[in-house]
């Protein structure tokens with residue numbers, strides 16, 4: 001319970017701008033009002049502004065109207081509780097845990113466009129897994145930018161995990177070696193950093209699938225997870241990016257980075273309704289400790305706190 005409270009506090013702090021701009025506003029908007037068409041219009045608009053997505057905002061509006069007609073809610077003040085319950089119900093019990101290999105190294109491929117937060121998110125996962133007593137190896141397969149390998153190396157030193165980097169520029173070759181290294185060193189998890197930008201998007205997707213094919217040949221059942229890192233501050237754009245990656249590779253979950261930097265936490269709802277993939281982790285800051293497993297209950301509470 002203490003842990004839950006800590007996570008909630010951190011997320012609430014992270015979402016503080018959301019609270020100020022979006023939901024803090026809602027509380028004022030609702031106080032002392034009767035739930036009429038005007039208020040419904042205003043509410044729908046606020047939901048859309050918060051990145052919840054047009055279709056979902058319309059659905060929530062309809063449900064509110066119905067609840068009002070059936071006299072289940074009457075006053076503006078009741079709306080907040082209604083919204084909380086409605087949003088929490090969007091995430092029925094679903095498996096958000098990491099899929100580990102039954103034996104041998106688990107491979108987690110991390111993808112996303114440049115600047116989304118891949119390398120930082122890898123550091124967060126590496127730290128968390130290490131805290132859980134797991135042996136972690138990193139693969140520096142983003143060879144497009146020279147600084148990328150350096151950045152991952154610094155994280156590996158700070159956290160105290162091994163890193164495999166290659167002299168050459170072929171990411172598939174580095175991943176090939178990293179799989180061998182992970183097995184030879186009895187690692188539990190191999191985290192693979194990938195490029196976010198290549199000459200064209202087509203290049204990027206082809207390189208990703210090539211990396212996936214290499215790990216699939218090297219280790220049974222790999223990759224066990226393909227986490228797509230999305231930048232929460234890019235709003236609906238993140239949804240479009242996700243769709244492009246989904247066409248190229250079997251993404252198994254979302255790592256939603258920079259949730260602390262957006263006034264629009266509603267993007268989590270849009271991800272749920274538009275790309276149907278579980279958000280497994282959320283990033284709430286720039287250090288390796290700033291990561292939380294996504295928990296709908298605490299997320300919705302934080303959103304409306």
Ligand SMILES: Nc1nc2c(ncn2[C@@H]2O[C@H](COP(=O)(O)OP(=O)(O)OP(=O)(O)O)[C@@H](O)[C@H]2O)c(=O)[nH]1
Pocket residue numbers: 112113114115116117118119120121142148195196197257258259260261282283284285286290
């Ligand atoms: N506030 C905040 N900043 C973050 C978070 N995650 C990443 N960042 C910042 O976002 C910027 C980009 O992060 P990177 O991890 O380098 O992103 P990347 O996807 O690896 O970028 P490329 O390697 O260029 O493709 C850095 O300044 C990070 O500190 C987060 O959860 N919250």
Ligand SMILES: [Mg+2]
Pocket residue numbers: 118119120142148193
């Ligand atoms: Mg990077």
